[in-house]
Amino acid sequence: MRIVLTMMVTLLVGLGVLFYIEPTKPMPGEAYVELVNVTGDDDAPKCPLDIRYSDEAPRGLRDDVLAAWNALKGKGTAEGVSMCLNDGKRSAWQQQAEFDSAVRRFGSAEQASKYVLTPEASNHVQGVAVDIQPLSAASWVERGNGKYGWCRRYQNEPWHFEYDPSYVGGCPPMLPNALASR
Secondary structure (H helix, E strand, C coil), rough: HHHHHHHHHHHHHHHHHHCCCCEEEECCCCCCCCCCCCCCCCCCEEECCCCCCCCCCCCCCCHHHHHHHHHHHHHHHHHHCEEEEECCCHHHHHHHHHHHHHHHCCCCCHHHCCCCCCCCCHHHHHHCCCEEEEEEHHHHHHHHHCCEEEEEEEECCEEEEEEHHHHHHCCCEEEEHHHCCC
């Protein structure tokens, strides 16, 4: 019986490998096409404010977004608010891997899209979105109501902010989730 069970599990695992291939990082020297040329930092240091999160360097953000991020951090520091860039610019590859992971976790592309968008729809891939941690810092940014050009966009993501200079006049109404933005 044990042998039959072992063979069945082995067969099922083997079939799973045939029908699903987990996206992996390219090996050094391996050729691949990167649809967006700047990759977020998967190996960023831990956020000193909360080690559950990372603190990426803000590379790859659009130039105006980078300037706005640096200004936001400076204003925060001046007001005693420290923040970490938990997630900023993502490559199309990284975003696709995030989306695929969410599909597995939530069971469908539609459900996953409420939390993670495809590369074509993601403002992280465009370099205009950041995820701010800790949540106390994200809350400070949200209370500014666009004062520095940053607005929280989704009710179900208190860490996700997008930059648009027009937000300085006040944030647009929040959407329930990322899926509602498409």
